[in-house]
Amino acid sequence: MLAIYKRELHSYLTSAIGYAFIALFFAVSGGLFVYTTLYAGTANPANYYTYMLVFFAILLPILTMKSFSEERKLRTEQLLMTAPVSIPAMVAAKFLAAMTVFSACIALCSCSFLLLARYATVRAAMVFGNLIAILLVGGAIIAIGLFVSALTENQLAAAIGTVGIVLLFFVVSALNSFIPVYWIRFVLSGVSIFSRFGNFTQGAFDFSALLYYLSVMVVFLLLTWRVFDRRRYR
Amino acid sequence: MIQVEHLVKRYGGAAFALDDVSFEIGEGEIVGLLGPNGAGKSTAMNILTGYLSTTSGRAVIGGVDILENPIEAKKMIGYLPEQPPVYPDMTVTEYLRFVYELKGCKFPREQHLADVMEAVKVTDVSRRLIRNLSKGYRQRVGIAQALIGDPKVIIFDEPTVGLDPKQILEIRNLIRNLGRSHTVILSTHILAEVQSVCERIIIINHGRIIANERAEDLARVIEDNTHFRYAIAGDKNAVLAGLRGVQGVSSVSPMHEREGDAFCFLVEGARGTDVRRGVFRVCAENGWPILSIGAVGNDLESIFIRLVDRSDRENGKRKDGKDISRAER
Numbered sequence: 227m228l229a230i231y232k233r234e235l236h237s238y239l240t241s242a243i244g245y246a247f248i249a250l251f252f253a254v255s256g257g258l259f260v261y262t263t264l265y266a267g268t269a270n271p272a273n274y275y276t277y278m279l280v281f282f283a284i285l286l287p288i289l290t291m292k293s294f295s296e297e298r299k300l301r302t303e304q305l306l307m308t309a310p311v312s313i314p315a316m317v318a319a320k321f322l323a324a325m326t327v328f329s330a331c332i333a334l335c336s337c338s339f340l341l342l343a344r345y346a347t348v349r350a351a352m353v354f355g356n357l358i359a360i361l362l363v364g365g366a367i368i369a370i371g372l373f374v375s376a377l378t379e380n381q382l383a384a385a386i387g388t389v390g391i392v393l394l395f396f397v398v399s400a401l402n403s404f405i406p407v408y409w410i411r412f413v414l415s416g417v418s419i420f421s422r423f424g425n426f427t428q429g430a431f432d433f434s435a436l437l438y439y440l441s442v443m444v445v446f447l448l449l450t451w452r453v454f455d456r457r458r459y460r
Numbered sequence: 461m462i463q464v465e466h467l468v469k470r471y472g473g474a475a476f477a478l479d480d481v482s483f484e485i486g487e488g489e490i491v492g493l494l495g496p497n498g499a500g501k502s503t504a505m506n507i508l509t510g511y512l513s514t515t516s517g518r519a520v521i522g523g524v525d526i527l528e529n530p531i532e533a534k535k536m537i538g539y540l541p542e543q544p545p546v547y548p549d550m551t552v553t554e555y556l557r558f559v560y561e562l563k564g565c566k567f568p569r570e571q572h573l574a575d576v577m578e579a580v581k582v583t584d585v586s587r588r589l590i591r592n593l594s595k596g597y598r599q600r601v602g603i604a605q606a607l608i609g610d611p612k613v614i615i616f617d618e619p620t621v622g623l624d625p626k627q628i629l630e631i632r633n634l635i636r637n638l639g640r641s642h643t644v645i646l647s648t649h650i651l652a653e654v655q656s657v658c659e660r661i662i663i664i665n666h667g668r669i670i671a672n673e674r675a676e677d678l679a680r681v682i683e684d685n686t687h688f689r690y691a692i693a694g695d696k697n698a699v700l701a702g703l704r705g706v707q708g709v710s711s712v713s714p715m716h717e718r719e720g721d722a723f724c725f726l727v728e729g730a731r732g733t734d735v736r737r738g739v740f741r742v743c744a745e746n747g748w749p750i751l752s753i754g755a756v757g758n759d760l761e762s763i764f765i766r767l768v769d770r771s772d773r774e775n776g777k778r779k780d781g782k783d784i785s786r787a788e789r
Contacts, residue, residue, distance in 0.1 A: 236550070
């Protein structure tokens, strides 16, 4: 598992996609920090992280699109599947590698608030709450991205498919209040990824939200596992 | 070392990719897996390596069932698929280190990698990116990854594709040497390769084993081997007429060859007959010395083609039978 994790990190750091991701990430993150914090004259990180979250809905699928689809295209999937490594370990390694790159980027961006703390009062609980929220939502998007990437050998299709699913979650959140039927509204708000991190952004710990995001990650990682397992029995 | 028992594989519930396949391979044996495209060779290898599951039946590697305990079974296997599973963005050394860790090897790493690279002659390109290597080198890197961890069973799918003649000979020698201490399965379309490397040949067609023999015994399975080349000294037309009169001979045709004053003839007997005694008697009665006699079509290529043709005919009959019985119903 460690070998696949290291290989995955290596591929992020030696490919154009990895650097494009990091470059785009820092450019947008810097811009958003200036816009939502410095120009707005506030040390509240909630706006910055909420905008970042929207940005991630599009950026994270770029990070995950090649995870499995490229393995399939290069036929290296056969190497992994015939090596003495279980499918769950392989999926977990890929997930952790993508999470590592994502977390490193987020951690580096959050340093802006460390600098800001010299000149303004920054509430650490709020920064940490937002950090946890964005990591949880990001983790859910990465798990969805890995699942879609396992379905196809076309990287572009994997990226577009993931963005599509994530946007669907967005639309569900946005349009939910317009639906007149109560039980539909109830079900949709139950599955919406983007309506649960509010408490975290205000610096409050929300156990049910934590459980929800972890469940989304586990469900999509299990589905990814099933994709590979099913392919063996096709 | 490898036991395959009543292996059945159906894709999506449709046609059989493998239909009740059973064979055993002993330790240190080099076995060639032959068959036309789509015969089921790759499916068999994919099941043996744990890449695919079975519909029914079992495959046991070194006493471990690949379906029940895949991780332990996979530790004993090195596999080179049809397309070498290499990452273009890694150097050869980086890639082999990755495979070493992936397989959880316990040898002294650098020494083991150096030995493997030396064996497949990729040491001189060890620092180059795989994407910049020629097809032949990529293939050799693919072979190298199969050898990492010194597995007991090595399975090669078309290992010499893309190599030049010198490299092909080197790889064949390597496989022969591996066979001394490993069990090797070699799937290939190149019959000469099988003949020069393998001790035993398994031929698969339509998902069934149609021959499983030692290379030298393979001709035996062709029961209707009735083509002979004769060199007979005598008047050409008289000999021709005499041979045609032999009981069981279905056709005689003169060949464009001569051996001294003898003419060469291709004599074909009817299916299930041996015409050699009759031909001898006619020649003896007429005083025509037989200078040489040889079976025609006993080379591996001819045997392979005839076995596959026969299997195709039988498969056609099976299908027809099924169609008829379905229609009757």
